[in-house]
Amino acid sequence: xxxxxxxxxxxxxxxxxxxxxxxxxxxxxxxxxxxxxxxxxxxxxxxxxxxxxxxxxxxxxxxxxxxxxxxxxxxxxxxxxxxxxxxxxxxxxxxxxxxxxxxxxxxxxxxxxxxxxxxxxxxxxxxxxxxxxxxxxxxxxxxxxxxxxxxxxxxxxxxxxxxxxxxxxxxxxxxxxxxxxxxxxxxxxxxxxxxxxxxxxxxxxxxxxxxxxxxxxxxxxxxxxxxxxxxxxxxxxxxxxxxxxxxxxxxxxxxxxxxxxxxxxxxxxxxxxxxxxxxxxxxxxxxxxxx
Numbered sequence: 001x002x003x004x005x006x007x008x009x010x011x012x013x014x015x016x017x018x019x020x021x022x023x024x025x026x027x028x029x030x031x032x033x034x035x036x037x038x039x040x041x042x043x044x045x046x047x048x049x050x051x052x053x054x055x056x057x058x059x060x061x062x063x064x065x066x067x068x069x070x071x072x073x074x075x076x077x078x079x080x081x082x083x084x085x086x087x088x089x090x091x092x093x094x095x096x097x098x099x100x101x102x103x104x105x106x107x108x109x110x111x112x113x114x115x116x117x118x119x120x121x122x123x124x125x126x127x128x129x130x131x132x133x134x135x136x137x138x139x140x141x142x143x144x145x146x147x148x149x150x151x152x153x154x155x156x157x158x159x160x161x162x163x164x165x166x167x168x169x170x171x172x173x174x175x176x177x178x179x180x181x182x183x184x185x186x187x188x189x190x191x192x193x194x195x196x197x198x199x200x201x202x203x204x205x206x207x208x209x210x211x212x213x214x215x216x217x218x219x220x221x222x223x224x225x226x227x228x229x230x231x232x233x234x235x236x237x238x239x240x241x242x243x244x245x246x247x248x249x250x251x252x253x254x255x256x257x258x259x260x261x262x263x264x265x266x267x268x269x270x271x272x273x274x275x276x277x278x279x280x281x282x283x284x285x286x287x288x289x290x291x
Contacts, residue, residue: 001080001113001114001115002076002079002114003015003076003112003113004072004073004075004076004079004111004112005017005109005110005111006109006110006111007064007072009079015111017092017109017111018095020095020096020098021092021093021094021095021096021109022092022093022094022095022096022105023090023092023093023151024092025096025098026093026100027150027151027152027153027154028092028093028102028105029060029090029091029092029093029108029109029150029151030051030054030055030058030060030090030091030148030149030151031090031091031149031150031151032047032048032050032087032088032089032149033086033087033089033246033247034047034073034086034087034089034246035085035086035247035281036077036082036083036084036087036114037084037282037285038083038084038282039077039083039287039288039290040281040282040283040285040286040287040288041073041074041077041087041285041287041288042209042213042246042281042284042285043209043213043285044070044073046209046212047089047209048066048069048070050207050209051089051091051149052066054147054148054149054150057145057148058148058150060091060093061108062091062108062110063107063108063110064110069110070286072110072112073089073112073286074288074289076112076113077114077288078288078289078290079114080114080115081290082114082115083288083290084116085115086115086116086117086246086247087112087113087114088112088113088115089110089111089112090110090111090112090113090151091108091109091110092108092151093105093108093109094106094107094109095107095109117247119185119245119248120170120248120251124251125251125252126266127252127254127265127266128252128253128254128255128261128264128265128266129168129169129170129243129251129255130168130169130253130254130255131163131168131170131172131183131253132162132163132166132168132171132256132257133171133172133174133256133257134159134162134163134172135162136155136158136162136173137173137174137175137176138155138181138182139155139204140175140176140204141202141203141204146204146205147201147204147206147207149206156173156184156185157184159173159184160184163184170184170185170186170243171183171184172188172232172235172256174232175203175204178232179199179203179229179230179231180229180230180231180232180234180235181204181205182199182205182206183243185248186208186243186244186251187199187206187208187211187243188205188241188243189211189214189242190230190234190235190238190239190240191238191239191240191242191270192234192237193239194223194224194269195223195224195225195226196214196218196223196224196225196269197225197226197228197230197234198211198225198226198227199227199228199229200227200228203229208244208245208246209246210244210245210246210248210249210250211244211245213277213280214244214250214273214277217276217280218269218273221272221276223269232256235256235259235261236256236257236259236261238261238262239262239267239269240252240262240266240267240269240270241253241256241261241270242270242274249274249277249281250270250273250274250277252266252267252270252271254266
């Protein structure tokens with residue numbers, strides 16, 4: 001495995017950062033997860049938009065231009081030799097001291113990993129996921145806006161632990177008012193009467209790149225997509241449900257809190273969008289030259 005670290009491609013064993021890096025000490029940094037499909041980095045520009053926006057919000061100056069980061073991503077994929085993989089792009093505040101003050105971190109640390117990934121087993125894509133709602137709530141947007149894709153993922157991790165303790169591969173997270181926000185790593189869609197509903201970002205959901213791609217596909221197929229708040233009641237009475245995410249791609253949900261969703265099988269709209277996404281992912285992005 002090859003890692004891009006602060007401008008250099010190195011072996012996995014040599015990819016090291018300081019124990020004084022504030023990304024490690026305090027979760028102070030931002031990241032993006034990208035996918036490569038047959039040498040195409042899916043929607044790389046949209047991912048970089050979100051990365052630089054996240055960095056802007058936390059006053060983190062990325063020490064490379066977008067063009068340099070784009071080249072580094074392609075160089076990392078090429079060095080890995082993987083035509084289908086997951087990319088993790090991370091920018092930390094950098095090495096500092098044991099205090100919180102980011103002014104004591106003179107230069108951010110940037111690294112890029114390209115590796116295989118399989119978030120859910122194949123049978124989950126064929127038959128659907130079983131979700132449970134967990135007690136850990138999504139961050140209140142007044143305290144911290146989860147639209148910033150930061151390195152502090154403890155909120156999601158605790159929800160994942162609770163979901164696994166209940167025997168589920170993924171967990172549904174609500175806000176303090178009981179509105180559905182997202183899962184631990186995926187955006188949520190429900191289908192009612194042929195209309196797609198997804199929680200609005202202003203409630204505290206991360207605006208997903210795959211989520212936006214599915215919305216584009218659905219609109220192109222003549223479907224209506226609405227960003228509206230909804231509760232578990234709307235989930236329990238939905239015709240279909242599915243999740244989207246860079247690692248998860250598009251995956252059906254057929255059971256939530258012991259209630260079957262629709263027929264209890266992946267629905268026709270979900271299956272259609274899964275197929276359309278697979279086709280889109282092969283061409284909608286930046287091509288890596290392996291020669």
